[in-house]
Amino acid sequence: xxxxxxxxxxxLSDTNLLLFITIVVFFVMxxxxxxxxxxxxxxxxxxxxxxxxxxxLIILSCGLSLVxxxxxxxxxxGGITGLVTMCCAVYLDYxxxxxxxxxxxxxxxxLAFGLFQGxxxxxxxxxxxxxxxxxxxxxRGMTTIVHTNPFNVxxxxxxxxxxxxxxxxxxxxxxxxxxxxxxxVEIGVIVAILVVIVLFAILKxxxxxxxxxxxxxxxQSALMLGINVKRTKFIAxxxxxxxxxxxxxxxxxxxxxxxxxxxxGAEMNAIASSxxxxxxxxxxxxxxxxxxxxxxxxxxxxxxxxxxGLDKAWWTGxxxxxxxCIFLVVQSVVMSRKKKNxx
Amino acid sequence: MKAKAIFSKIIKxxxxxPLVALLILALFNLIVDPSFFKISMGLNSLGNPxxxxxxxxxxxxxxELAILAIGMTLVTAASGGQDISVGASIAxxxxxxxxxxxxxxxxxxxxxxxxxxxxxxxxxxxxxGAFNGVLVASxxxxxxxxxxxxxxxxxxxxxxxxxNELPIVYDESYAVFGGFIPGIPIPTPAFIxxxxxxxxxxxxxxxxxxxxxxxxxxxxxxxRVNGLNPEAxxxxxxxxxxxxxxxxxxxxxxxxxxxxxxxxxxDIEMDAILAVALxxxxxxxxxxxxxxSILGAYVIQALTTTLYKFQVPxxxxxxxxxxxxxxxxxxxxxxxxxxxxxxxKFGAKKEVKNV
Numbered sequence: 001x002x003x004x005x006x007x008x009x010x011x012l013s014d015t016n017l018l019l020f021i022t023i024v025v026f027f028v029m030x031x032x033x034x035x036x037x038x039x040x041x042x043x044x045x046x047x048x049x050x051x052x053x054x055x056x057l058i059i060l061s062c063g064l065s066l067v068x069x070x071x072x073x074x075x076x077x078g079g080i081t082g083l084v085t086m087c088c089a090v091y092l093d094y095x096x097x098x099x100x101x102x103x104x105x106x107x108x109x110x111l112a113f114g115l116f117q118g119x120x121x122x123x124x125x126x127x128x129x130x131x132x133x134x135x136x137x138x139x140r141g142m143t144t145i146v147h148t149n150p151f152n153v154x155x156x157x158x159x160x161x162x163x164x165x166x167x168x169x170x171x172x173x174x175x176x177x178x179x180x181x182x183x184x185v186e187i188g189v190i191v192a193i194l195v196v197i198v199l200f201a202i203l204k205x206x207x208x209x210x211x212x213x214x215x216x217x218x219x220q221s222a223l224m225l226g227i228n229v230k231r232t233k234f235i236a237x238x239x240x241x242x243x244x245x246x247x248x249x250x251x252x253x254x255x256x257x258x259x260x261x262x263x264x265g266a267e268m269n270a271i272a273s274s275x276x277x278x279x280x281x282x283x284x285x286x287x288x289x290x291x292x293x294x295x296x297x298x299x300x301x302x303x304x305x306x307x308x309g310l311d312k313a314w315w316t317g318x319x320x321x322x323x324x325c326i327f328l329v330v331q332s333v334v335m336s337r338k339k340k341n342x343x
Numbered sequence: 344m345k346a347k348a349i350f351s352k353i354i355k356x357x358x359x360x361p362l363v364a365l366l367i368l369a370l371f372n373l374i375v376d377p378s379f380f381k382i383s384m385g386l387n388s389l390g391n392p393x394x395x396x397x398x399x400x401x402x403x404x405x406x407e408l409a410i411l412a413i414g415m416t417l418v419t420a421a422s423g424g425q426d427i428s429v430g431a432s433i434a435x436x437x438x439x440x441x442x443x444x445x446x447x448x449x450x451x452x453x454x455x456x457x458x459x460x461x462x463x464x465x466x467x468x469x470x471x472g473a474f475n476g477v478l479v480a481s482x483x484x485x486x487x488x489x490x491x492x493x494x495x496x497x498x499x500x501x502x503x504x505x506x507n508e509l510p511i512v513y514d515e516s517y518a519v520f521g522g523f524i525p526g527i528p529i530p531t532p533a534f535i536x537x538x539x540x541x542x543x544x545x546x547x548x549x550x551x552x553x554x555x556x557x558x559x560x561x562x563x564x565x566x567r568v569n570g571l572n573p574e575a576x577x578x579x580x581x582x583x584x585x586x587x588x589x590x591x592x593x594x595x596x597x598x599x600x601x602x603x604x605x606x607x608x609x610d611i612e613m614d615a616i617l618a619v620a621l622x623x624x625x626x627x628x629x630x631x632x633x634x635x636s637i638l639g640a641y642v643i644q645a646l647t648t649t650l651y652k653f654q655v656p657x658x659x660x661x662x663x664x665x666x667x668x669x670x671x672x673x674x675x676x677x678x679x680x681x682x683x684x685x686x687x688k689f690g691a692k693k694e695v696k697n698v
Binding site: 124125127134138148260272314315316318320324325329 | 482485487488495496502507616617626656658662668669673677678679
């Protein structure tokens, strides 16, 4: 039986193999959390809280994975999120503007970054790392220029949207008094899941999606196949920028305030999630579902650390890093063994 | 015709990119406010004669970046990626150094000689460099991602070493490394940087390190076929970067006489990578030019100092830096350069030949 299973695993493509590892690890980890950490993790709401917290990160990581599949990288996603949050907060609070326009602002900012960075990377052939590094610097700097002090947004229409809860049927629990407490998710989670589904469909079933993989796998052969490599890269970056804008707004919906420190380090979390989700920086390998589980794994580990009482600030950083390290090494070992076998 | 050929050769030289950037910055400062170039002599609080002025600031504060740029250039050339954990590593090395000097209870006297503390920090920093190197070379993980691990954990580890306390060094002799040697008006970091440059130059001149690094970066497989060990060379470059990190940590902690784990050397990894890029080195590895990187580091420091002079708040600094960086990379990109030389009918023939 084991032989059959291992044969099956060997038969998987790179993308599916890494996806398989990610999903297995997530479930094993969550099971361990339930067994060792006790009750908190058995409640469905605990899982939904992870989703509520990380909806924005899921959207950012999806955009990043897309860019990484084409063999490029975007480290400006966290910076754009911060800028979007601050701009929308200032607009809603000081100008008393309406919510719809603030959404447009978010999308416009993301799209502007995506278009500009994409043009420089795809058509002027500049190193993506440098361009998006500058993009991150610019976004972070602009955030402080727009406004410096943290403040809460009290626009009534926005607060109503922020407080909106969507109950998940059949997942509620009974509290000590026997009252039914429904499980809920925020609007951001719906957006995130929609993004995951749409991107998954694009990557799986459209010409464009296959072009992304082809460009990332081998530029030269993609060119030979008649794919417009530059345009494909450009589109990937534009989508990533757009998703950063949307992710920024979802983040804003979750926190409901403007502050310079918002979403700091989000780019590193997004990169880590994509890697854990089985996307390879060399391009051509990756899966949106994997990225989704990557985010979940990352936040589950963070949750375990904080509920295990290791509340001294440094343990979160060290455990996340250790987990990233283990994942990278496992991936690398599995991939190299697979290569040897195929020889 | 010959003059034209020489001119286009100069234009194509790698060192031209940071040099032109430096000239533009200097020209800008000269036009807007010539006092940028003023250097004055004064006495510091200890009664030593010291030089002060914006140029001295650039020389002083740019040296850490220049030292880091040496290691970063080698890492970039050999592995085709960058180490983003240098800032966190500086925090670790500095934390180790202060832990050695002040001990657990924050002693007011130095517990061990500074030299010993430095050597211990050097070993620790090199060990972390080797850790990064092993991940990159043996496990074939992309450098940026491999170093992301230490980037995430580094500052936490640094805080953990000193149990999150901030030890303060009271002994004045420690201040020399980030300040002034009594009687010499030039800041010490500049001397330390020069010593590092000389060591690097000697190593590159008398060993084949440079050649090996380059060949590993250009084509790993053919380097292996030619009898090199690419893995060992990659790890070696990361260990060298670790040594540079320890020197930076010495300077940084000596400047403050204490350490702040979350702030020390913040964003220095970005500046170091920019220095390498500004030096015209391909960030995808291969050929490299350390002189250009060092010059690039000073250009970045000059830019920072210029912006500070115009009272740009330090948090907003990055936005302006980003604009300058984008302009630089756009104008040094092959496409734009080709377009310019085509439209100005200048060096166009040479371009065709190269292709």
